[in-house]
Structures are given as structure tokens and as C-alpha cells.
Amino acid sequence: MLIVLVLVRFLGGLMIVSLDKIDHIILQKLLEDGRASFSAIARDTSLTDVAIKKRFESLKRKGIVKAISAELNYKVLGFENPIFVQIRSEISKNKDLIKKLVELEYVIELHQVLGEYNLLAKLIVPDLDSAEKFINQLGLIDGIIDLKTLVVLSELKKSNELPSQALQKKL
Secondary structure (H helix, E strand, O other), X not given: OOOEEEEEEXXXXXXXXXXXXXXXXXXXXXXXXXXXXXXXXXXXXXXXHHHHHHHHXXXXXXXXXXXXXXXXXOOOOOOOOOEEEEEEEOHHHHHHHHHHHHHOOOEEEXXXXXXXXXXXXXXXXXXXXXXXXXXHHHOOOOOEEEEEEEEOOOOOOOOOOOOHHHHHHHO
């Protein structure tokens, strides 16, 4: 029997949640197609659609499934490839800086990271001229010490797979 342990943030701490083979199948099917019906998943597990729905609701309650959402193709919508911006900021001004950054239109992701730069923003812009203007404006925000930009040329891998083999080896 396949059992995978998942760490889930729980009220400021971590809670270990175990996943069995059925949970793993449910998650994998939803990663492949977020619109997969409970009855379609049930066919792959020999369970009823009601049982799959109950398991799915349990996965949501445990915080394993945060949301089912659409993945947009920004290129088709007329945007450039993503731009990642590494931001080195004054730690004392981080809280206010983060509030400003999350409100900016072109910032679609913002991460706090370890290393020389402490924030990582993912931008989507309509063209490179807009990118230049936006990044120049970023540099003027109070609390930002330094910026480093990385323009994505092409996406080489984006996985919707659960790393079950890697997790099993670590356990």
C-alpha cells in the first residue's frame, strides 16, 4: 500500500498528514484535469463517486487542496513571457513593502525567499517597454535596495505530477 506523508501548515505549526493510494490517485487526477468529475475518478479507484467526494472534502479540510483553478496562457492573451525579479529589501521595511508589491498590477506572484535577495516577484507585462518602465518604478519604492531581473526565454518544465517517488525515498 502506498502511503505518502504531506506536511501541512496548521495554526503556525506543521501537521503531518498521511495520504493513501486512493488520495494519491484523486490528487493526481485533479492535477491532470481540475474539472475531472468525481464519477470519472471513481472509475479509476473502484469506489463510488460519493466516496470520492467525501475524500476530496477531507483533503480540502486538511488543507491539502487549497483550490481548483484555471491555468491561463498569458502568451495567447498578448503578454510577454514572465519576468522574475529578485528583490533585496531593507528588512525593517519589509512589511510595508510587501503590502505595496502585492497591490501592483503586473505582479502575479510574490515569494519571500532565503539568500542574497529576500523577495522574488513574478511579473506578467504586455511588452518589454512596459517591463522596463515597471522595473524602473519598482527600484524607486521605499525599502528596495537592489533588483535583479530574469526574463524567461522559454518554459522547459512545468509539472502537474506528485513527486511520490521522491517523497517515498525521503521517508
